Structures are given as structure tokens and as C-alpha cells.
Amino acid sequence: MSSINDPIKGARLTRRRFVQGVAMGGAFAGLGLGSSALAAVMKQQGPETLRGTDFNLTIGEQAVNFTGAPRIGTTVNGSLPAPILRWREGDTVTLRVTNLLRETSSIHWHGIILPSAMDGVPDIATGFKGIKPGETFTYRFPVTQSGTYWYHSHSGFQEQTGLYGSIIIDPREPEPFTYDRDYVVMLSDWTDEDPTNVYAKLKKLSHYYNFNERTHADLMKDIKEKGLAATWNDRKMWNQMRMSQRDLSDVTGYTYTFLTNGQTPVEGWTGLFRKGEKVRLRFINGSAMTFFDVRIPGLKMTVVAADGQTIEPVSVDEFRMGVAETYDVIVEPKDDTAYTIFAQDIARSGYARGTLTPDPSLTATIPEMDPVPNLGHDDMGMNMMNHAGHDMSGMDHSQHQMPDGELMPGMQMAGDMDMSGMQMAADMDMGGMQMTSTPAAKPAMKPNPSDFTAGSVHHAPTEYGPHVDMRADAPQYRLDDPGVGLRNNGRRVLTYADLKNLRTTHDHRDPDREIELHLTGNMGRYMWSVNGVKHSDAEPLRWKLGERLRITFVNDTMMNHPMHLHGMWSDLETGDNNYLPRKHTVIVQPGSRISYRVTVDAEGGWAYHCHLLYHMLGMFRTVVVS
Amino acid sequence: MMKKILAALMAIGLSNPVFAGGADDPLVYQVMIDKLEIRGTDGSNPLVLEADAWVGYDLNKFWFKTEVERVDGETEEAEVQFLYSRAIAPFWDLQVGWRRDIKPDPKRDFLALGFKGLAPYLFEVDAGIFIGESGQIGARLDAEYEYMFTQKLILSPEVEMNLYSKDDEAVGIGSGLSDMELGLRLRYEIRREFAPYIGVNWTGKFGQSADFARDEGEDTSDVQIVAGIRAWF
Numbered sequence: 001m002s003s004i005n006d007p008i009k010g011a012r013l014t015r016r017r018f019v020q021g022v023a024m025g026g027a028f029a030g031l032g033l034g035s036s037a038l039a040a041v042m043k044q045q046g047p048e049t050l051r052g053t054d055f056n057l058t059i060g061e062q063a064v065n066f067t068g069a070p071r072i073g074t075t076v077n078g079s080l081p082a083p084i085l086r087w088r089e090g091d092t093v094t095l096r097v098t099n100l101l102r103e104t105s106s107i108h109w110h111g112i113i114l115p116s117a118m119d120g121v122p123d124i125a126t127g128f129k130g131i132k133p134g135e136t137f138t139y140r141f142p143v144t145q146s147g148t149y150w151y152h153s154h155s156g157f158q159e160q161t162g163l164y165g166s167i168i169i170d171p172r173e174p175e176p177f178t179y180d181r182d183y184v185v186m187l188s189d190w191t192d193e194d195p196t197n198v199y200a201k202l203k204k205l206s207h208y209y210n211f212n213e214r215t216h217a218d219l220m221k222d223i224k225e226k227g228l229a230a231t232w233n234d235r236k237m238w239n240q241m242r243m244s245q246r247d248l249s250d251v252t253g254y255t256y257t258f259l260t261n262g263q264t265p266v267e268g269w270t271g272l273f274r275k276g277e278k279v280r281l282r283f284i285n286g287s288a289m290t291f292f293d294v295r296i297p298g299l300k301m302t303v304v305a306a307d308g309q310t311i312e313p314v315s316v317d318e319f320r321m322g323v324a325e326t327y328d329v330i331v332e333p334k335d336d337t338a339y340t341i342f343a344q345d346i347a348r349s350g351y352a353r354g355t356l357t358p359d360p361s362l363t364a365t366i367p368e369m370d371p372v373p374n375l376g377h378d379d380m381g382m383n384m385m386n387h388a389g390h391d392m393s394g395m396d397h398s399q400h401q402m403p404d405g406e407l408m409p410g411m412q413m414a415g416d417m418d419m420s421g422m423q424m425a426a427d428m429d430m431g432g433m434q435m436t437s438t439p440a441a442k443p444a445m446k447p448n449p450s451d452f453t454a455g456s457v458h459h460a461p462t463e464y465g466p467h468v469d470m471r472a473d474a475p476q477y478r479l480d481d482p483g484v485g486l487r488n489n490g491r492r493v494l495t496y497a498d499l500k501n502l503r504t505t506h507d508h509r510d511p512d513r514e515i516e517l518h519l520t521g522n523m524g525r526y527m528w529s530v531n532g533v534k535h536s537d538a539e540p541l542r543w544k545l546g547e548r549l550r551i552t553f554v555n556d557t558m559m560n561h562p563m564h565l566h567g568m569w570s571d572l573e574t575g576d577n578n579y580l581p582r583k584h585t586v587i588v589q590p591g592s593r594i595s596y597r598v599t600v601d602a603e604g605g606w607a608y609h610c611h612l613l614y615h616m617l618g619m620f621r622t623v624v625v626s
Numbered sequence: 627m628m629k630k631i632l633a634a635l636m637a638i639g640l641s642n643p644v645f646a647g648g649a650d651d652p653l654v655y656q657v658m659i660d661k662l663e664i665r666g667t668d669g670s671n672p673l674v675l676e677a678d679a680w681v682g683y684d685l686n687k688f689w690f691k692t693e694v695e696r697v698d699g700e701t702e703e704a705e706v707q708f709l710y711s712r713a714i715a716p717f718w719d720l721q722v723g724w725r726r727d728i729k730p731d732p733k734r735d736f737l738a739l740g741f742k743g744l745a746p747y748l749f750e751v752d753a754g755i756f757i758g759e760s761g762q763i764g765a766r767l768d769a770e771y772e773y774m775f776t777q778k779l780i781l782s783p784e785v786e787m788n789l790y791s792k793d794d795e796a797v798g799i800g801s802g803l804s805d806m807e808l809g810l811r812l813r814y815e816i817r818r819e820f821a822p823y824i825g826v827n828w829t830g831k832f833g834q835s836a837d838f839a840r841d842e843g844e845d846t847s848d849v850q851i852v853a854g855i856r857a858w859f
Contacts, residue, residue: 196652203654203684204858208818215774240746242717466685466713522716524744527651527684534650617650 045269046184046261047165049084050077053091057082057107059131059153059163060100066190066257066264073162074101074153081186081262081286082151082165089146089172095139097131101158104130107139108154108607109167110324110564111308111584114141116604119566121154124622126604130155146171147308148282148326149584150186157195160288160613164188168282169308176502177304177313179280179330183271187294187321187343187352188286189256195288199614202250202526209252212347212372213244237377241470245374246347247523247558248484250614251289253350258290260341260354269354275336279356280304281329285321288613291346291560291587292321293486296339296356297367301329303494307583309569312500319494320346320483322562322587324611327494331356338364346485346560348372373485375558381472381591450573450595452477457554457593459518463532469522471556475593479574483560483589496594499574499581506571506582507599511550515541518554519561519588519610519619528557528610528619535620541608543600543625552595553588559612561588561619566606568625571597585611600625655681656858661811663854665827672697674854685713689721704728707738718743725756730797735759740766748772762799763791778816782825784809793834798842800834813856821856 057076064073064080076082087093099105106128108120115126118141122130131137146169153163166184191198201208222231238245260269273279281301285292295301295318302313305328319327321343333339338357345351348369355364459471480497481487521528530538543549551570553563564585571580573595580597588594602625609620661676678691689709695702709723718741725736740754749769756764770784787806790799811825830847831839839846 200652200654203652204656205818211777213774213777215776217776239748242744242746242748466715466718469716524717525684525713536650 045263046186047079047081047083049086049168051086053087053093055085055093055095056098057095058098058100059105059107064162066259067192069192071192074158075162076165079165079262080162081188081259082163084166084168084184085151087143087167087169089143089169092140092142096136097139098136099131099133102133104132104155105158105163106130106153106155107151107163108566109139109149109151111149111326112141112167113144113567113569113602116567116602116606119604119606121566121605121607124605124607143169145169145308146175147305147310148184148284148328149308150284150286150324150326152286154607157199157288157613160189160191160195160198162190164286166282166284166286175304176310177302177330178278180277181271181273181279182282183279184261184282184284185269185271185341185354186259186261186284186286187290187292188259188262189251189288189290189345190259191251191255191257193255195613198251198255202614206250206523206526207244207247209250209254210244210246210248210347211252211254212248212349213246214374237380237382241380242524243380243470243558246372247375248373249290249345249347249349250526250559250612252347253345256290256345256350258292258343258345258350258352260343260352263354265351265353269341270360271341271354271356272360273333273356273358275333275358277332279331279333281331281341282326283321283329284326285323287323289323291323291562292343292352293346293370294319294321294327294341294343295491296331296341298337298339299331299333299356301331303327303329303498306499306581307585309582310502311581312502312579314494314498314500315492316494316498317491318486318489320486320587322560322585322611323613324562324564324585325583325587333358338362340364340366342367344369346483348485370485370489373487375484375590378476378478378481378592379484379558379590380470381475381555450575450577452479452573458516459556460531463518463520463556465532467522467525467527467529467534468520468532468556469524470558471518471520472554472591472593475554475556475591477594478589478592479594481589481592483587496572496574496587499572499583500576501579501581504578505580506569507548507597508578509548509599511597512547514550514552516552516554517621518556519563521557521559521615521619523558526614528615528617530619530621534618535609535622536618538621540605540622540624543598543623545600545603545625547600549598549600550595551598552593553586554593555588555590558590559615560590561615562586562611563588563609564611565598565608565623567602567604567623568598568600568606571599573597651683653681653683655679658858660856661854662857663823663825663852665850665852667848667850670698672702674852680711682711687711687719689723701729703730709738709740711742715743717745721754727797732796734762734794734797736762736764745769760794761792762794765789775812778814780813780815780821782809782811782813784811795838798835798838800832800836800838802833804833804835805829805831809852811852819858823852823854823856825852826850827852 061072062075063070073080097107106120106122117126118139119125149167151165152159166186257264263269300315302315304313336358338355341354343352480495482493482495486493518531520532562585569582570586572583606623608623609616657679659677663674665672673696675694680687680689689711691707694704705727707725709721711719711721714720721740723738725738727734736756736758738756742752745751749771752768754766766788768786773781785808788804790801790804793801808828811823813821813823815821827850836846
């Protein structure tokens with residue numbers, strides 16, 4: 001018992017300090033003081049950093065106040081977000097996690113490659129039943145990677161109430177880029193509501209939180225601009241299908257306060273720099289439900305890592321972060337001015353914000369949010385007669401996503417594909433067989449067997465019924481599509497087609513087999529599933545240790561789903577199979593398809609799911625590797 | 627007889643393995659006061675309640691529906707329905723159970739069989755067939771649309787009609803199209819859960835039902851200004 005008593009004392013001490021800090025912030029906000037005054041007052045912004053190989057983490061409850069109303073948050077060592085953990089590649093870390101909640105808890109180390117037993121998913125990770133109230137669980141595992149990751153509860157809705165924190169792993173070898181300052185920018189969403197109520201409200205009225213539906217004014221504007229007939233035709237299919245073109249996010253700024261390192265938009269998080277310095281920003285989307293579109297007006301961002309893994313640097317104005325994704329960017333402010341880190345939610349219902357400034361007294365203007373976008377016919381995965389009038393066809397996509405000149409084989413493939421989609425599939429199988437029978441002495445550069453054309457799609461019988469309201473008939477690969485709300489916005493927006501691993505693909509084998517998984521749901525009933533089967537009714541996916549898989553997702557819904565595979569990397573097919581970027585979380589755009597490869601090199605039970613908290617209960621699979 | 631059927635239906639519903647909800651499918655309930663309104667007429671102003679409640683899971687629920695009209699402190703019309711509701715299509719629920727018309731006297735019982743859901747073009751539809759003990763067969767169609775002037779100001783046209791296979795003079799029902807109601811209500815959602823509204827409501831009786839009404843000295847059609855609240859939790 002004594003081992004449990006100590007953390008309680010610790011929690012009590014930190015609670016007082018924490019509540020004071022929050023109360024102070026609230027008071028200043030109430031007085032209407034600007035963010036600069038606050039920044040000057042607050043000595044330490046965001047959670048503290050814990051370093052080393054030995055960590056004691058205590059999960060508890062604390063009074064917090066983000067909106068003016070006190071609420072109970074779920075904290076680690078009295079902190080929300082949880083402390084930043086700083087590890088070193090090659091070390092073995094020991095983390096003693098004590099649960100002082102009245103319910104079972106757990107911590108999952110998101111994106112970390114480790115043994116199943118240490119993965120922290122109750123009843124799926126090998127031998128792990130969760131951390132019962134009052135108990136301590138000791139995680140111990142070698143750190144075999146470097147970069148920016150995060151950790152969070154995998155129990156109930158504890159992630160929504162605050163149990164999430166950042167992980168930074170310093171590399172053994174120097175990184176292929178330099179910087180003078182290093183900041184974590186953890187984005188998240190906070191609600192004063194009990195998450196159980198949020199979920200129940202979504203079940204009762206799925207658009208409960210959507211206050212950006214199209215209204216009379218939009219209709220009149222459309223009729224004036226396009227005429228009555230065109231307006232009718234535009235909306236006809238949506239109305240027939242009983243779908244909303246504004247179904248962008250299930251839970252919005254109506255209830256959410258969007259946080260940057262635990263700071264509200266009113267407070268604003270502040271990072272300091274000296275002009276001419278290179279600043280590394282480690283963006284982590286630790287939200288329960290929110291996709292963020294991130295930009296820093298006035299600064300180009302060089303993206304150097306995605307999901308912790310270094311990529312070929314790409315300079316952009318803006319990028320979209322699915323829930324649980326991370327991006328490391330480097331910015332080089334050349335002037336002595338302040339810049340706003342602006343992260344608007346995908347539904348344009350609110351934003352998280354921070355400030356990069358050489359002087360805490362300087363403030364930067366906060367940009368207006370972009371207009372609320374409409375989902376397009378492409379997002380429905382429909383093979384429209386008037387498709388040509390919209391974006392681009394599948395062929396155009398595959399050509400666009402190839403950087404000029406570099407990937408002629410890929411281009412050729414895409415060109416051939418039109419005529420011989422079937423033949424290609426056959427060729428690929430043969431290639432796979434060859435590879436497995438021939439021991440690969442060294443990874444040779446090879447043409448790209450990725451098939452980015454939209455072949456016919458087959459829907460399982462389980463996808464038909466009251467639990468599924470839509471199926472994509474012609475899902476396209478849309479790697480170079482920045483996504484709804486970011487198309488043609490005049491800014492250079494990162495797309496998955498930009499992601500190219502800095503190192504050659506880890507596993508050059510062609511896939512042994514391909515698995516197609518359909519993301520399904522019924523928005524109105526608020527039911528989510530994979531292939532029309534929810535997790536509690538589904539058999540585990542059984543994968544063979546050592547095999548190389550190609551997994552293709554087809555999104556049969558109108559929402560973006562960030563799909564997260566535990567324990568193994570997702571080598572995303574972005575155009576050049578010699579440099580597949582490794583991700584742990586992959587956005588599957590509405591009505592689209594996307595493919596990645598997985599080397600099945602981790603034995604045991606693993607979770608595989610949509611990382612939207614209120615989707616994942618159903619849109620989830622257990623993976624068993626043996 | 628109806629009670630036995632209802633009990634049997636409930637037993638089937640509860641014993642259904644699908645009824646065991648997992649974490650993704652918790653037991654949820656909703657109480658919806660769709661209309662609680664005063665209707666302005668030449669004479670006494672009736673107070674009308676239309677409400678429903680359900681409890682259950684994603685695909686299987688129990689529903690309760692009621693419609694009550696009170697005039698001068700007297701309940702003139704009162705109807706309740708107890709239904710087992712099962713999702714049968716992405717946008718449609720099949721609802722079966724028991725309907726009892728408590729007022730006017732004498733009471734009437736029906737076996738209820740209905741479809742409730744969202745039709746293409748976003749019409750909310752509740753359509754039912756009712757089989758009475760004396761071989762009376764009734765049919766009802768209720769359709770509603772929501773036009774959003776703004777995110778919170780919503781215009782809602784609605785039509786409801788009742789048809790019967792036989793005359794039932796004791797309760798003023800004639801065969802064929804018996805009565806119809808057309809409503810147009812403008813509500814302002816202060817919160818999602820609470821909206822005051824104003825509107826206009828037209829009611830009409832037809833055929834033999836109209837004759838029965840005339841015999842009672844009642845109007846066969848009426849246009850009323852209505853004011854009320856819509857609330858749910």
C-alpha cells in the first residue's frame with residue numbers, strides 16, 4: 001500500500017499548484033488582458049518534461065478550468081496534457097503507471113514499436129487487462145526508434161478528459177536537419193461535457209454539434225450564382241441520399257475548446273525565438289475527434305518528419321493533421337515579428353492557436369477561419385456522370401502525384417493501367433511469388449507495382465443492412481488531394497503524395513497478399529464498423545509472423561477516418577515504392593481508397609482502429625499475429 | 627388480447643441477443659416533446675401534446691408515442707402507442723405494437739404496424755397501419771420537413787392524415803379519408819433541446835367523419851394560430 005500512498009501525496013501537492021495556475025489564467029482572461037500579458041505572467045506554459053529511463057506516472061483526477069466552468073480532468077502527475085516524456089533511442093525505459101481513478105485505466109504508447117504486452121490496450125495487448133484502480137503497472141521496453149510520438153489512455157473516454165501527452169525520442173545518430181529551438185505543439189480538444197453524454201447525444205441526433213449546415217442564405221446564393229436548375233442538380237444526390245454536404249466533423253467547437261499545449265485560444269501558447277533561428281515544431285494531434293488544418297501565416301514550414309519518421313523535406317504553407325498524426329516542421333523566422341500558429345478545425349468551428357515571437361510583448365494577428373467547405377461528389381466515392389466537371393479523374397491523380405521526371409516507371413504504369421488493370425494485378429501476384437522464392441541479396445531499385453487506378457470495388461454482404469448508409473461505388477486514390485476545405489485555397493498544402501521516406505523502404509519484398517478493408521457506418525444512427533461488422537461482432541484479423549501485407553482501405557463513409565495500426569509500421573504507398581514513408585496513422589479520405597504495406601514482424605495481439613474516439617468502439621479490429 | 631401481444635413482443639425484444647449492447651452500443655433513451663401548444667380558435671383554445679420516448683440500442687428500441695388534446699380542462703382526445711422498433715434499413719425502422727385510443731369514449735385498441743424513418747429528400751415519415759378488434763383498419767401518414775432559415779430558425783411544414791376502413795360513429799370516425807392536418811411551424815432552437823415556436827395549423831374532417839362532426843355541432847375544418855414549445859432530453 002505504501003507504494004500507492006506516495007503518489008497520492010504527490011498528486012495532492014501538484015493539484016494545488018495546478019488549480020492555482022488555471023485559476024490565474026482564468027482571472028486574466030476575464031479581465032480582458034491580451035495574450036501578451038498572460039504570456040509574460042505565466043512562467044511555464046504547457047506540461048513539464050520528464051527525462052531519463054525511469055518514470056513514475058500517476059493517473060488521477062484534477063479540477064481544471066478551460067471555459068470558466070470548473071470540471072474534473074484526467075491527468076498524469078497532476079498535469080493536463082500529461083508530462084512530455086523525453087527518451088533516448090537505444091535506451092530501455094521503465095514506466096511505472098499508477099491508477100488513482102475509480103475505473104480501469106491504461107496507457108498506450110502511440111506509434112512506438114514494442115512488444116505487445118507493453119502496448120497498453122486492455123484485453124488485446126498480450127496478457128494486459130488494464131490497470132485496475134489503485135494498482136501500478138510497470139511498462140518496460142527498449143526504445144528502437146526516434147522522433148515525435150505521443151501517449152494516451154486506451155480505456156473508456158479518458159483520452160477525451162485529458163489523458164494524453166507527448167513523447168520525444170532523441171536519436172542516437174544525428175538527424176539530417178538542424179535547428180536551434182525545439183518545441184512540442186500538442187493540439188487537442190476539450191469539452192466541459194461528460195464524454196458519455198457526448199456519445200449519447202450523437203446517437204440521438206448525429207448532427208447535434210453541427211451548426212454549419214447549409215441554410216436558406218446558402219440556397220439563395222447558389223440559385224443566384226448558378227441558377228435554379230444547376231442548384232437543384234448539385235443538391236439532388238445529397239438530398240436523395242439523405243446526406244449532408246457539411247458533415248465534416250461530428251463534434252465541433254460548439255462544445256470543444258481547442259487547446260495548444262493545454263492552453264486555450266484566449267490564453268494562447270507562446271514559443272520564443274531569436275530572428276534567424278531555426279525552430280523545430282513537433283506538432284501532435286492529440287485530439288479525441290478533431291482534424292486540424294495548421295499554418296503559420298508569413299512562414300513557410302519545412303516538413304521533415306511524419307509520424308516521427310524522417311521524410312524528404314517538403315516546404316508547405318499548410319498541412320492537415322488527422323487525429324493521432326504527428327508532423328515535425330522547421331520554420332525560420334527572418335523578422336523580429338510575432339507569428340500565429342493557427343490550427344483551425346476541419347469543420348471551421350474553432351481553432352487552436354499559439355504564437356511564435358521574439359518578444360513576449362509582441363502579438364500577432366489571428367487570421368479569420370476559412371469558409372465552411374462543402375463535401376464534393378468525389379467525397380461520396382461516386383462515379384458521377386458529370387465527374388469531369390469536378391476535380392480530376394483517377395488518371396489525372398496518378399500523374400499529378402508523381403514528381404516530374406523522377407518516377408517514369410510509375411508514370412508508365414499509370415498509363416498502362418487504363419487498358420490492363422486486371423493484367424497488372426496478375427503481374428503483381430507473380431512478382432510477389434518471385435520475390436518470396438528468390439532470396440533478395442540486396443534491395444534493388446524496382447519499378448512501382450502500386451496500382452493507383454480505381455478498379456471495380458466489391459462490397460461484402462455484411463455491408464448491406466440498417467447499419468450501413470452508404471457504399472462508395474468508385475473510390476479513387478486521392479493521394480494528391482489535400483482534402484475537403486483545402487482544395488485550391490491558394491496555399492501550398494501538404495498531401496500524402498508529398499511524403500517520401502528519407503531512407504529506402506525498409507522491406508523491399510512485394511506483398512505476399514492483399515487485404516481490403518472497408519470503412520463503414522451509418523451516420524444517422526451513429527454506428528461505425530469495418531466491412532459492416534463492428535468490433536464486438538468481429539473475428540480478429542489473423543496475420544502470419546513474417547509476412548508482408550498490402551492493406552487497401554476503401555472508405556464507404558462521408559467522413560475522414562484516421563486509421564491506426566498498433567505495433568507495426570504502415571508503409572504508405574505514395575508513388576515511389578523505393579521510398580515508402582512509414583506512418584502509424586493514415587487518413588482515409590471520404591469515398592476514397594488508399595494502400596499501404598505492413599511487415600508483420602510483431603507477435604501478439606494488436607489494436608487496429610479509427611482514432612476518432614467516438615468511432616473507434618465499432619470501427620476497430622483486433623489483429624492477432626502468430 | 628392486445629396486451630398479450632405486446633407482452634409477447636417485449637419478451638421477443640428482450641430475449642433478442644442483439645439487445646445486449648456492447649461499449650459501442652450503450653443503452654440510450656430519449657424523451658421528445660415534439661409539440662406542446664395552444665391552438666387559437668373561435669371558442670375554447672385547445673392544449674395539444676404530441677410526444678414520444680424511446681429506450682434501447684442502435685437497432686432495437688422500445689417506443690412510446692402519445693397524442694393528447696385537452697379543451698377546457700377536459701381531455702377530448704388521447705392516444706398512446708407502445709411499440710417495439712427494429713431498424714430494417716439504413717433510414718427506416720419497423721415498429722409494431724399496441725395503440726390505444728383512450729379518448730374519446732369508448733376506448734379503442736389497435737394492433738399497430740408502422741414504418742418510421744427518413745425518406746429521400748429528407749422527409750421525416752411515420753406511416754402506420756392499425757388493426758382494430760372489430761375489424762376496423764386504420765392507416766396514418768405523417769410527413770414533416772425541416773427548412774433551415776438559419777442554424778437555429780427552422781420552418782417545419784407537416785402533414786398528417788388518417789384513413790379508416792369502417793365507420794365508427796361512437797368515436798366519430800367515418801370510413802375513407804377521415805381527417806387531415808396541415809401544419810407550418812417556425813421554431814427557434816435556443817438550444818438543440820429547447821425551441822419555442824409559432825405556427826399555423828389547419829385541420830379538416832372529411833366524408834362521414836365530417837358528417838359526424840356536423841351532427842355534434844362541431845366545425846369540420848378550422849385554421850388555428852398555434853404557439854408552443856418543442857423540447858427533448
